[in-house]
Amino acid sequence: MPVKNRIADLQPEIAAWRRDFHAHPELRFDLPRTTARVAALLRDFGVDEVTEGVGQSGIVAVIKGRSTASGRVVGFRADMDALPITEATGLDYASETAGRMHACGHDGHTAILLGAARYLAETRNFDGTVVLVFQPAEEGGGGARAMVKDGLMKRWNIQEIYGLHNMPTLPVGAFAIKPGPLLAASDFFEITVRGKGGHGAMPHMATDTTLGAAAIVMALQQIVARQVPALGAAVLSVTGIQTDTMAHNVIPDSARLTGTARFLDKEVQAMVVRRMEEIIAATASAYGCSADFNYMHGVNVTENAEANTEHAIAAARAVAGEALVRTDIEPLMGGEDFSEMLQVRPGAFIFLGNGDSAGLHHPEYDFNDEAIPAGCSWFATLAEQRMPLDA
Numbered sequence: 001m002p003v004k005n006r007i008a009d010l011q012p013e014i015a016a017w018r019r020d021f022h023a024h025p026e027l028r029f030d031l032p033r034t035t036a037r038v039a040a041l042l043r044d045f046g047v048d049e050v051t052e053g054v055g056q057s058g059i060v061a062v063i064k065g066r067s068t069a070s071g072r073v074v075g076f077r078a079d080m081d082a083l084p085i086t087e088a089t090g091l092d093y094a095s096e097t098a099g100r101m102h103a104c105g106h107d108g109h110t111a112i113l114l115g116a117a118r119y120l121a122e123t124r125n126f127d128g129t130v131v132l133v134f135q136p137a138e139e140g141g142g143g144a145r146a147m148v149k150d151g152l153m154k155r156w157n158i159q160e161i162y163g164l165h166n167m168p169t170l171p172v173g174a175f176a177i178k179p180g181p182l183l184a185a186s187d188f189f190e191i192t193v194r195g196k197g198g199h200g201a202m203p204h205m206a207t208d209t210t211l212g213a214a215a216i217v218m219a220l221q222q223i224v225a226r227q228v229p230a231l232g233a234a235v236l237s238v239t240g241i242q243t244d245t246m247a248h249n250v251i252p253d254s255a256r257l258t259g260t261a262r263f264l265d266k267e268v269q270a271m272v273v274r275r276m277e278e279i280i281a282a283t284a285s286a287y288g289c290s291a292d293f294n295y296m297h298g299v300n301v302t303e304n305a306e307a308n309t310e311h312a313i314a315a316a317r318a319v320a321g322e323a324l325v326r327t328d329i330e331p332l333m334g335g336e337d338f339s340e341m342l343q344v345r346p347g348a349f350i351f352l353g354n355g356d357s358a359g360l361h362h363p364e365y366d367f368n369d370e371a372i373p374a375g376c377s378w379f380a381t382l383a384e385q386r387m388p389l390d391a
């Protein structure tokens, strides 16, 4: 049972939806055109139910199998939002809006789930219910959490949930996955170092906040290098530094640092945050300054449940064949807010090959339409395998 023939036949149509989304990217929760198109297509396919406005602008659709006697309900999720990037692909379906671009392939994910919906609504070769989840605001904004808070899992009785993300460099038609942590918890921080500004020529009359901030940047790097165990994955990046004047001859009253921290393990995360607090306070004090530390938790670790990972692998093998399904990949330190759905229901997230494309979030990136049949077939096969008619 490789790529489904019916889905292969639909590929040009699904690719056309994808290119339409690509030309009209929308950001965060503000997705009026995208959601209108998704809801209209779902209604055209004859799905059993379409609910709009879940978690502000998410869409939930229901497709019942030929039988629902099993009582099983499987959720499938796609993300719909784009990024604040100006596209540089030069494609004839490139973004029509400067400063907005589908640079993470969510146009492809949405089109793939629509393609699977069309096939499943047509064939209904399963015993149970498929719930399709189209979420807003994956790229910051907490769209997954908003849908969960709006009762996604309980209102539609979702028992397990699956999603996919395209992956540049992985061959088209191939899949990659692992059980356990797949993507990192992704947090953000801001530090404001405060002191007494003054003349750049008379530092002895001031407390040098710029020097204190620089010392904090250096001191924070000992945490991952010397305090996190070698196999306890963590990233701590101070990515921005700014003073309140940026003048050549002024020692500023305050200097600001921004950055991100990534983890695969909650204990490592707690230890790093505690050490950051201690090191920031002590280092600021050593330079005669004080510091405000604002640490913001972003998304959780994307944690694939063991059993659901096996189900995801079985469907991927059925579609792509054994050789094109990697099950032993390293976790990535990027974050993904599907993690918020996996916090409340077991499930799995899989990577789908995007071939030799520019990287995710790059202005020359484009989703590969040749990956559509494998992606749609994976969802469709998963529905049929998890809820077989003749069980």
Ligand SMILES: [Zn+2]
Pocket: 103, 104, 139, 360, 361
């Ligand atoms: Zn992204």
Ligand SMILES: [Zn+2]
Pocket: 104, 105, 106, 138, 165
């Ligand atoms: Zn993405």
